Amino acid sequence: MAQETAEIVIIGAGMAGIACARQLAAAGRAPVLLDKGRGIGGRMATRRVPLAGVEVSFDHGAQYVTVRDPGFAKAIATAPGSSADWADGAAEPHLVGIPGMSGLPRALADGLDIRLQTEVISLSRMPDGWQVQTSTGTLNAGLVVLTIPAPQAAHLLAKADLPGLAVGKALTSVQMDPCLTLMAAFPADAPRPFVNRSDTDDPLAWIAQDSTKPGRTDRFVTWVAQASPGWSMRHLHEPADAIAARLLPRLCDRIGADAGTALHVSAHRWRYARVRTPLGRPFLHDARHALYLGGDWCQGARAEAAWQSGSAIARAVLGIETAA
Template structure:
């Protein structure tokens, strides 16, 4: 068995799955290097900084059904990286049967009576990963475009600027399924099942209103065919002392996002704000600012059906929420099991 301090592992992607895998391997003594194509960490646990606060424009909240992930959320809460969230919720009639956390029948109208607690990152969603970030190096703004075998048991990584990194004894890829498939397809037929995973896009609009939106609720779940989610991006539940500008995040439904995937951002903003006006039944206040972001791979609709997929003598592993389903918890579980599978491959 190799000494853990002599083992070098590359992790591609610094979202929940990648950082959970990296943290698990680092804590048992392996040398871990994380490569992330973006400037920040967290993947779809994303927040956009503005001059008056943050917009959580990716995942809006997380829940825990797995005991291990529940323990992680408790650790994150003690770390001041997570907090309970109980918005005054309106659930619309457009909600599909499986649209997120289980809700009691009363919660179909107003009041968040979810059957499981909701958590957000504190003070914003991308802080949820703070307990997983350790002293291992994280190479930001490094887009890995190729994995090259270097002998039977090591690998060289190539980025889009002709940089090379390695050799590594193993690689865990946690990018969205289509991007993971592009990286791994040239290595072995073993990775072909990734092509069957279906991920839906999502247009997100971040609108700050000059005065508080005069609604009796702070969040809407599937209020219309256009909008799957609309929520005030703030923890203040006192409707008489809401801060201004009043920040709201709108997520377009998967169907609407597919239909308008290549549309101009200004047109997307215009149409989704009109849909918000219609479903809220109020006149929208003047806009302080508004932005749009397109998540090309936002939500898993058809998962792989297993926690990870390995090949190349078990030393190149695919992982991510898309392996198990459309939940942050699924990403955490996939990253954990991918790390354990890497240890088994190296020991074997």
Template sequence: MGGAPEVAILGAGMAGATAARRLAEAGFPVRVFDKGRGVGGRMATRRVAERGLAFDHGAQFFRARGPAFAGRVAAWERRGVSAPWAGAGRHVGVPGMTAPVHDLLAGLPVATATTIVRIGGAAGRWHLTDAAGAEHGPFTALAVTCPAPQTAALLAASGLALPGVERATYAPCWSLMAAVPGGPDTLLEGGSSGPIGLIVRDASKPGRPPGGRLVVHATPDWSRDHLEAERETVAAELLRALAGTLGAALRPTWAAAHRWRYAQVETALDEPCLYDPRLRLGAAGDWCLGPRIEAAHDSGLALADRLIDDLGAAR
């Protein structure tokens, strides 16, 4: 649609990808920016090419409770983008957890490894500056879908604000990826004490190759206490705890730890999204509605609909 307002979307996780797809389907050009090497946000798959390994080291599954996300998941499953796993309404991306986000962003312009550090300009002529000093824009409207603390920091650095974003809080999570023989066949909850909150054998998920690839998520309290520890130290401690939990000596052929500083929402805003029509600036994410992938989806959808109504009325 020539001349339609272009929207910049910061963040290529579930919220940003959902907003981008909704806007594109409504005829609005979008450009998506993400600081990561790939898309997906916490719906992440770590690939170790030299070892032929892959781990879902972020979110392990998603559930669909409301009609909007349930319809989306049903469509993904018909096309093999996701599949049920481990009962209790759990679903996973296929062949990795990033697959649904890749599907939403298919055919849309996405700039990865691009950290936006400043927003300049004003409504209708926003410009973005990235960490390398490059300028992007102008854009008619902006949608920021990063974790709430990152969103708040970017807005503050740009002399902007969306009241409420500072109220959202997160728990961190250290994630251990280990190639070891054996382990649980599916998902194993950790005990009430100790560092381990969750153990998953990646091969138990549909569409994954066989092999002893384990993902361990540390508990929020343990992760918070060890937030600034060295990755090697965290990996060693979690391997020891894993051996104790499984009651077996472990001889990993490869292991690494990944820190998710903003892993799970602890305090949400209980509103679908934030949007300032005067600025044509909005924000969305699971931090708006709750600690679920579905919440991120629904928040991104809500922000896209606000933008569509606003920009459509201004045509």
């Protein structure tokens, strides 16, 4: 992409960006998705680790998705085999990606024009549209849709220095918490006291036996544990190894495992993980600058909320076009 032109550029190939792009593409538009990550799906993420000749996966971002929205259910139905119910004992079905969480967004993004490992460095408003500067080149676009976490969007727009930008204040009202996540694998005969557990008073607010999800290897017992927002904030700037070393004994204490038998231990730092204070509406729109913003931060801390936000943006874009 040395210098290219696209009608619509969507920044962020997570659930919100994918939902938006799918609907625009289905209506005959040609959106280009840019993402700085190596894989599709954003926080619907899977870490793969080679262990004793097999690949072990950890869902170190979203643990499962709920499917309450008919449009989301319909989209999932178009991607058979990419998700399945997790028998975790919850009253409401919890759907997980196959073979890992990222399998679902990857399948939903099938056929879309997605440029990975393409970080948007800056945005500039030109008389006839946008100039999007990325780590791999420049893209000119008529319309920009930002589906990245609100604080990151605020940062990009602040650099763009747009006179009269209408969305800045609303964007900075959104608050997102960090989450430090531990991944650990044990031999198949290690204790398995529960499938998952949530305890907001515990520094390990969520613990899940990842290997109980459908489609995962049964050669190991794997766990994903998430530190509480407060603990995560306190230790956010420590190296990943130090975070893992702090969290492993806590996990072993809760599951009755011997830390010395762990076959794999690592940690991931999510700076903007969960929405604490959402926007309270499905998206932001600045008509003057041909700009839309969305993501889970609009209405809730869930992948489905991200999907709904991206879908709402697509409907608005298409609605504008219909009315014109």
